[in-house]
Amino acid sequence: MRKKYYFFITILTIIVGLIIPFSNNTNFGVAADEKSHYTITTDSTYPPFDFQKEKQKEYVGIDMDLLKEIAKIENFTYSVKPMSFNMAAQTVANGQADGIIAGMAITPEREKIYDVSTPYFKTGVVFAVAKNSKIKSYEDLKGKKVALKTGTAAANYALELQKKYNFDVTYFNDSNIMYNDVIEGNSVACFEDQPVMQYAIQTGLKLKIPDQKLGNAGSYGFFVKKGQNSQLLKKFNRGLKKLQDNGKYDQIVDRYLGSAKNSVTKEKKGNLPHYNIATDVTFPPFEIQAKNGKYTGIDMDILESISKSQGFTYTLKPMSFNSATQTVANGQNDGIISGLTVTDERRKVFDFSNTYFRSGFIWAVNKDAKIKNIKDLKNQTVALKTGTGSADYAKSIQKKYGFKIKYFNDSNTMYNDVVVGNSVACFEDEPVMRYAIKNGINLTIPKQTPANTGEYAFAVQKGKNAALLKAFNIGLKELKKSGKYDQIKAKYLGSKADTNKEVGNTKEDNSVWGLLSSNREMFLSGLGNTMLLTVFAILIASVWGLILGIMGVSENRFVRGIYSTIIYIFRGLPLLVLAFFIYIGLPNLTGVKISTFAAGLLTLVLNEGAYTGAFVKGGFDAVDPGQMEAARALGVPYNQAMRGIIMPQGLKIMIPSFINQFIITLKDTSIISAIGFVELTQTGQLLVARTQKGFAVYGIVALIYLIVITVLTWLSKFIEKRLGF
Amino acid sequence: MNDKVLKIHAENVYKSFGKNEVLKGVSLDVHENEVVVMIGPSGSGKSTFLRAINQLEKIDKGSIIVDNVDVSDPKTNINKVRQRIGMVFQNFNLFNNKNVIDNITYAPLTLKKMTPDEAVEKARRLLVTVGLADREKSPVSQLSGGQKQRLAIARALEMGPDVMLFDEPTSALDPEMVGDVLNVMRNLAKQGMTMIIVTHEMGFARQVADRVVFFDQGVILEDDSPEIIFNQPKNVRAKEFINKIINA
Ligand SMILES: Nc1ncnc2c1ncn2[C@@H]1O[C@H](COP(=O)(O)OP(=O)(O)OP(=O)(O)O)[C@@H](O)[C@H]1O
Ligand SMILES: [Mg+2]
Numbered sequence: 001m002r003k004k005y006y007f008f009i010t011i012l013t014i015i016v017g018l019i020i021p022f023s024n025n026t027n028f029g030v031a032a033d034e035k036s037h038y039t040i041t042t043d044s045t046y047p048p049f050d051f052q053k054e055k056q057k058e059y060v061g062i063d064m065d066l067l068k069e070i071a072k073i074e075n076f077t078y079s080v081k082p083m084s085f086n087m088a089a090q091t092v093a094n095g096q097a098d099g100i101i102a103g104m105a106i107t108p109e110r111e112k113i114y115d116v117s118t119p120y121f122k123t124g125v126v127f128a129v130a131k132n133s134k135i136k137s138y139e140d141l142k143g144k145k146v147a148l149k150t151g152t153a154a155a156n157y158a159l160e161l162q163k164k165y166n167f168d169v170t171y172f173n174d175s176n177i178m179y180n181d182v183i184e185g186n187s188v189a190c191f192e193d194q195p196v197m198q199y200a201i202q203t204g205l206k207l208k209i210p211d212q213k214l215g216n217a218g219s220y221g222f223f224v225k226k227g228q229n230s231q232l233l234k235k236f237n238r239g240l241k242k243l244q245d246n247g248k249y250d251q252i253v254d255r256y257l258g259s260a261k262n263s264v265t266k267e268k269k270g271n272l273p274h275y276n277i278a279t280d281v282t283f284p285p286f287e288i289q290a291k292n293g294k295y296t297g298i299d300m301d302i303l304e305s306i307s308k309s310q311g312f313t314y315t316l317k318p319m320s321f322n323s324a325t326q327t328v329a330n331g332q333n334d335g336i337i338s339g340l341t342v343t344d345e346r347r348k349v350f351d352f353s354n355t356y357f358r359s360g361f362i363w364a365v366n367k368d369a370k371i372k373n374i375k376d377l378k379n380q381t382v383a384l385k386t387g388t389g390s391a392d393y394a395k396s397i398q399k400k401y402g403f404k405i406k407y408f409n410d411s412n413t414m415y416n417d418v419v420v421g422n423s424v425a426c427f428e429d430e431p432v433m434r435y436a437i438k439n440g441i442n443l444t445i446p447k448q449t450p451a452n453t454g455e456y457a458f459a460v461q462k463g464k465n466a467a468l469l470k471a472f473n474i475g476l477k478e479l480k481k482s483g484k485y486d487q488i489k490a491k492y493l494g495s496k497a498d499t500n501k502e503v504g505n506t507k508e509d510n511s512v513w514g515l516l517s518s519n520r521e522m523f524l525s526g527l528g529n530t531m532l533l534t535v536f537a538i539l540i541a542s543v544w545g546l547i548l549g550i551m552g553v554s555e556n557r558f559v560r561g562i563y564s565t566i567i568y569i570f571r572g573l574p575l576l577v578l579a580f581f582i583y584i585g586l587p588n589l590t591g592v593k594i595s596t597f598a599a600g601l602l603t604l605v606l607n608e609g610a611y612t613g614a615f616v617k618g619g620f621d622a623v624d625p626g627q628m629e630a631a632r633a634l635g636v637p638y639n640q641a642m643r644g645i646i647m648p649q650g651l652k653i654m655i656p657s658f659i660n661q662f663i664i665t666l667k668d669t670s671i672i673s674a675i676g677f678v679e680l681t682q683t684g685q686l687l688v689a690r691t692q693k694g695f696a697v698y699g700i701v702a703l704i705y706l707i708v709i710t711v712l713t714w715l716s717k718f719i720e721k722r723l724g725f
Numbered sequence: 726m727n728d729k730v731l732k733i734h735a736e737n738v739y740k741s742f743g744k745n746e747v748l749k750g751v752s753l754d755v756h757e758n759e760v761v762v763m764i765g766p767s768g769s770g771k772s773t774f775l776r777a778i779n780q781l782e783k784i785d786k787g788s789i790i791v792d793n794v795d796v797s798d799p800k801t802n803i804n805k806v807r808q809r810i811g812m813v814f815q816n817f818n819l820f821n822n823k824n825v826i827d828n829i830t831y832a833p834l835t836l837k838k839m840t841p842d843e844a845v846e847k848a849r850r851l852l853v854t855v856g857l858a859d860r861e862k863s864p865v866s867q868l869s870g871g872q873k874q875r876l877a878i879a880r881a882l883e884m885g886p887d888v889m890l891f892d893e894p895t896s897a898l899d900p901e902m903v904g905d906v907l908n909v910m911r912n913l914a915k916q917g918m919t920m921i922i923v924t925h926e927m928g929f930a931r932q933v934a935d936r937v938v939f940f941d942q943g944v945i946l947e948d949d950s951p952e953i954i955f956n957q958p959k960n961v962r963a964k965e966f967i968n969k970i971i972n973a
Contacts, residue, residue: 633881
């Protein structure tokens with residue numbers, strides 16, 4: 001579904017890209033830096049940042065108001081192009097628009113494609129509860145059910161908390177449905193981005209935020225295409241600063257979020273030898289966020305070992321790479337370890353430690369490939385990841401070696417393109433590639449010298465924290481001497497010499513077997529829920545379908561009419577709509593709460609029951625009419641003849657249909673995942689969100705379905721035989 | 726002309742299927758112990774009339790009285806009347822989900838007209854008379870056509886009907902099976918059963934029938950003794966029809 005979605009967005013972007021150059025009243029595609037009119041894209045609806053007020057055409061919101069004021073101060077004009085968030089981002093990345101302001105979080109991935117302003121808004125995850133709820137803190141959530149929106153940062157954060165606070169979770173694909181679930185009392189709380197939640201409450205949603213503490217804090221920024229529109233970025237930063245200084249900024253934020261301002265609790269520094277170390281949020285294999293939210297990776301392991309051996313403590317400050325460097329350069333944090341390459345530019349602001357890692361660009365090929373030398377790439381297709389340094393490097397040598405290029409937006413897809421043989425090689429940062437290979441990507445790195453090598457080092461602000469730097473250097477030397485350094489490297493990158501079995505808890509075994517065994521409980525519970533739903537749905541839907549079918553062959557026209565109406569409605573309604581209607585609509589109408597299981601069961605029973613009813617009636621109709629005549633001629637009344645003669649023969653005719661319907665019911669349970677019931681399919685979705693191993697996870701899920709269907713079919717045939725048909 | 730009890734009295738019966746008028750004023754009397762054979766071209770309405778007698782077909786006009794009960798009256802409990810009219814179909818219509826003896830006992834047991842013992846005992850006697858005593862437990866699918874039709878007759882007799890209706894009982898049978906079925910019917914006639922039989926078995930009709938009626942285009946064109954109908958029919962169309970059959 002995600003894939004499809006992206007595919008759709010891509011197509012849309014292409015279409016827009018084709019159309020826009022022909023419209024002459026826009027400034028799209030102008031590369032000149034010095035201009036005073038800009039095209040800014042934004043999300044068409046992301047309250048309280050960007051949205052359209054009722055009946056008004058104009059866009060308002062924190063983003064829009066800030067932009068307006070900044071433009072005023074900095075003396076430029078702009079037109080706003082609202083579109084879907086993904087499109088808005090892509091349009092800027094393609095250079096078709098100048099900038100994007102859309103509640104867009106600053107992330108390392110994005111900083112590869114965009115240049116970003118100073119952060120203009122702090123955000124983070126909060127949880128909200130019903131107005132009358134007594135829940136005050138995470139601790140109170142223990143054993144309760146919490147609503148999450150699939151695939152959001154807030155959901156990921158909640159999952160980290162889950163281990164510690166032991167609450168149950170239920171998933172939704174839509175915020176409103178999630179909020180509703182809390183209001184209805186099905187769940188006790190939901191997790192959401194703070195400003196979004198705050199605004200929803202501000203505008204009347206019957207929830208409250210018991211604790212303003214921000215989880216997973218991050219920032220929103222204004223983005224322009226990398227290397228372009230630096231003037232605009234400058235103007236934005238300058239304007240923003242002025243707004244913050246003259247109090248206008250606070251006014252704007254207050255306008256939308258009320259008096260409860262975004263106060264982020266200041267963290268305290270210890271009085272022991274303690275440092276704040278900035279690092280990237282995620283940069284495998286150097287910084288990896290593990291399942292439990294803890295950071296691991298080469299950098300982290302080195303830092304931890306050194307801090308132990310050198311006797312200091314530290315607080316890790318994961319943030320975007322750019323923020324990490326900046327906060328150290330201006331002294332907010334004491335040091336940075338973040339796969340930071342030593343450059344002359346950086347030497348001006350930082351003091352570097354001795355280098356602890358050499359990195360460079362390499363190319364990798366399929367394990368079975370005959371390609372040994374870069375010259376072998378001639379006329380072959382090479383896979384690159386858009387916006388990466390390795391891609392830039394590959395492009396720079398393309399002419400020389402005469403290969404063709406194919407772009408991907410995501411590493412995993414790029415690797416797989418090589419694995420399946422569509423491309424012969426891909427370019428990547430050496431440690432990243434080695435880490436991926438170690439984690440099961442079926443590629444190999446032919447013998448070569450890494451290009452554009454860079455050296456990674458730990459850094460502190462220039463002229464400051466000499467003691468920390470010294471401690472790091474001494475510690476690093478000791479690590480290398482003791483062999484611990486090589487162990488750490490081998491743990492993440494593997495090596496020919498490396499046969500040690502030390503597997504960090506950081507590494508997830510992402511092979512099919514590994515996925516299965518390390519997530520056994522998840523799969524089992526998903527399968528269990530699927531089976532539970534299937535068995536109950538089959539039993540009840542069959543009984544209901546029989547009743548319907550009998551109504552359908554009734555002598556009474558009125559009863560036949562009821563049959564036709566029920567079949568018409570429930571065979572006609574899409575299962576998904578029915579599920580939503582029952583789970584969300586019904587409690588609204590009746591005031592009676594209903595669990596996802598009950599709602600799912602009812603949905604399936606009504607839908608499958610209608611299909612069953614139709615073929616049951618069909619089965620009865622298919623019995624030779626002479627059978628009924630013979631019985632009637634003997635003086636047996638219609639109903640008794642139906643029961644004694646027609647139904648037994650009809651049932652026999654419909655057995656294949658029943659088995660078929662059982663299988664359909666099993667498969668249809670997957671649709672119930674939409675209302676948040678964590679059955680097998682939903683389990684797969686959650687696992688993919690975490691592991692990114694779509695192919696393997698859905699492969700496993702598909703296999704489990706097939707096995708269950710085989711067992712189900714076999715069981716049905718067995719029962720059929722036992723019943724003596 | 727007959728001082729015996731009137732069993733069936735049909736008067737001016739009309740029946741249409743949509744625009745197709747199939748019965749156009751049929752009147753017929755059948756007395757106790759009488760065997761009436763109905764002949765006539767295909768589509769002339771013989772089956773429709775036979776089925777109207779036990780109301781498997783509802784009539785549009787006229788009346789049919791069986792044992793002094795007006796079966797065409799909607800207020801009549803038709804199930805009661807049907808219990809006294811046995812019917813044998815061209816295609817047997819045996820209950821496929823029941824074995825031989827259960828086919829026979831199904832109706833009396835379902836209608837609670839007999840105890841299981843009574844029903845089985847009577848069924849066994851009937852199986853002997855139709856020559857199927859050894860097939861009591863067989864599924865009906867394992868019977869030959871002739872056996873099936875004899876079983877169908879036994880099933881119709883179980884409830885002790887006053888009247889038996891036969892609609893081409895031998896038409897679906899291989900020639901060598903026809904004799905056995907006709908013998909069973911002959912014996913029934915001998916025992917004095919009142920019967921209406923649609924058949925083209927002319928030999929059988931000559932031998933057994935008290936009267937032969939000739940049906941054509943929804944009316945009865947001739948109603949006479951077999952000797953007259955077969956040797957010197959008054960009606961031209963009857964003559965043509967009989968010639969065609971005899972010379973076939
Ligand atoms: N259920 C029905 N619906 C519509 N038309 C019917 C129905 N049953 C019989 N008919 C029509 O009524 C007419 C008389 O049919 P019927 O079966 O009574 O003829 P029949 O004399 O028994 O012929 P056969 O010797 O072929 O059995 C035919 O034209 C037939 O098509
Ligand atoms: Mg007929």
